[in-house]
Amino acid sequence: MTTAETKxxxxxxxxxAPWADLTDAQWTQLAAIFRHRTAAKKDYLLVPGDMVHELVxxxxxxxxxxxxxxxxxxxxxxxxxxxxxxxxxxxxxxxxPVMYGVxxxxxxxxxxxxYTDFAGLFDEHPAFDRLGRRLAxxxxxxxxxxxxxxxxxxxxERYLDFVSQHRGLVQRVPQYHIASYLGITEVSLSRLRxxxxxxAHDKAA
Amino acid sequence: MTTAETKxxxxxxxxxAPWADLTDAQWTQLAAIFRHRTAAKKDYLLVPGDMVHELVxxxxxxxxxxxxxxxxxxxxxxxxxxxxxxxxxxxxxxxxPVMYGVxxxxxxxxxxxxYTDFAGLFDEHPAFDRLGRRLAxxxxxxxxxxxxxxxxxxxxERYLDFVSQHRGLVQRVPQYHIASYLGITEVSLSRLRxxxxxxAHDKAA
Numbered sequence: 422m423t424t425a426e427t428k429x430x431x432x433x434x435x436x437x438a439p440w441a442d443l444t445d446a447q448w449t450q451l452a453a454i455f456r457h458r459t460a461a462k463k464d465y466l467l468v469p470g471d472m473v474h475e476l477v478x479x480x481x482x483x484x485x486x487x488x489x490x491x492x493x494x495x496x497x498x499x500x501x502x503x504x505x506x507x508x509x510x511x512x513x514x515x516x517x518p519v520m521y522g523v524x525x526x527x528x529x530x531x532x533x534x535x536y537t538d539f540a541g542l543f544d545e546h547p548a549f550d551r552l553g554r555r556l557a558x559x560x561x562x563x564x565x566x567x568x569x570x571x572x573x574x575x576x577x578e579r580y581l582d583f584v585s586q587h588r589g590l591v592q593r594v595p596q597y598h599i600a601s602y603l604g605i606t607e608v609s610l611s612r613l614r615x616x617x618x619x620x621a622h623d624k625a626a
Numbered sequence: 627m628t629t630a631e632t633k634x635x636x637x638x639x640x641x642x643a644p645w646a647d648l649t650d651a652q653w654t655q656l657a658a659i660f661r662h663r664t665a666a667k668k669d670y671l672l673v674p675g676d677m678v679h680e681l682v683x684x685x686x687x688x689x690x691x692x693x694x695x696x697x698x699x700x701x702x703x704x705x706x707x708x709x710x711x712x713x714x715x716x717x718x719x720x721x722x723p724v725m726y727g728v729x730x731x732x733x734x735x736x737x738x739x740x741y742t743d744f745a746g747l748f749d750e751h752p753a754f755d756r757l758g759r760r761l762a763x764x765x766x767x768x769x770x771x772x773x774x775x776x777x778x779x780x781x782x783e784r785y786l787d788f789v790s791q792h793r794g795l796v797q798r799v800p801q802y803h804i805a806s807y808l809g810i811t812e813v814s815l816s817r818l819r820x821x822x823x824x825x826a827h828d829k830a831a
Contacts, residue, residue: 509770520778547752547756558716561765572693
């Protein structure tokens with residue numbers, strides 16, 4: 422294992438620690454189902470309709486998850502940066518192809534496990550059931566936040582939330598991808614940013 | 627406990643059986659956190675913004691879950707009939723008020739547990755962690771199906787899916803509530819039903 426890989430597994434260990442109290446032996450079992458994978462900037466890891474059921478942990482870099490509509494329009498669903506999990510657990514449970522695509526926005530390093538391998542651990546030890554529960558709850562919570570944002574917030578609130586929740590990402594994600602995530606046009610996003618900058622300037626004056 | 631209540635707890639036992647292999651003692655622990663509650667037709671069990679975190683099992687009757695937009699428009703999110711679970715697990719995890727309301731469309735009998743009580747069981751025995759995992763996965767799968775339907779299907783497909791997935795509900799749910807669930811107007815739904823009936827008639831002729 423390279424030094425970089427050792428560091429990535431260490432990141433995964435830190436990420437799962439609050440969710441399940443794993444012994445060293447259990448951690449070794451968990452680590453064994455994850456494989457290291459890299460994606461170059463702009464690579465597509467998944468396209469809508471693929472029958473892939475993988476649990477992903479981003480070690481380094483940035484992914485965007487997007488929907489593709491019938492007329493070919495993409496809508497960004499989520500940005501997943503380092504130390505974050507992602508996975509189509511709902512689609513896996515239903516044995517359906519994934520509905521979204523995944524593209525790397527930066528050179529990205531991932532740890533990837535099939536959900537089948539992950540589910541295989543549930544019968545090995547109850548600690549893995551707990552980990553699975555926490556992961557599913559976390560995915561539910563993330564979906565909940567996204568649904569709230571889309572349903573209840575104005576574009577300007579959504580933008581400010583994006584900035585505060587994804588600190589640092591505003592500089593890393595192209596503007597047109599942020600606009601697509603917010604559900605507005607790039608022109609509207611520019612206007613919104615100018616208005617917010619003006620308002621901050623007026624307050625400071 | 628009344629005969630009806632005994633039957634309701636039996637329904638709950640049957641519903642959780644595929645998810646977790648509970649001993650009699652564990653089942654007793656689980657049953658103890660659920661309370662029987664009734665709602666009369668048209669009663670509101672929850673309104674958007676309530677800080678309620680309950681896990682609900684419908685024993686008899688029918689609930690509709692709805693969103694309320696800023697301009698007062700309601701959009702039906704789900705219909706939950708007998709032998710089905712519902713609960714704002716995502717909102718609970720985030721400690722947020724619920725975003726939706728719940729209204730009984732028929733006289734309804736429920737078994738209700740607070741999520742706090744449910745979570746209290748997780749440290750009692752691993753079987754409850756497994757039950758919690760399965761419940762969270764099931765909720766994720768339901769959200770996944772709903773998102774797919776809204777994103778990918780035409781209104782006519784959505785209606786046919788509703789009819790096949792909710793067999794019997796078409797007769798039980800008022801047309802305007804079905805239209806709101808499908809994201810179309812009541813007039814469009816009538817037109818759609820006439821077109822489908824005509825097409826079935828043409829095929830039969």
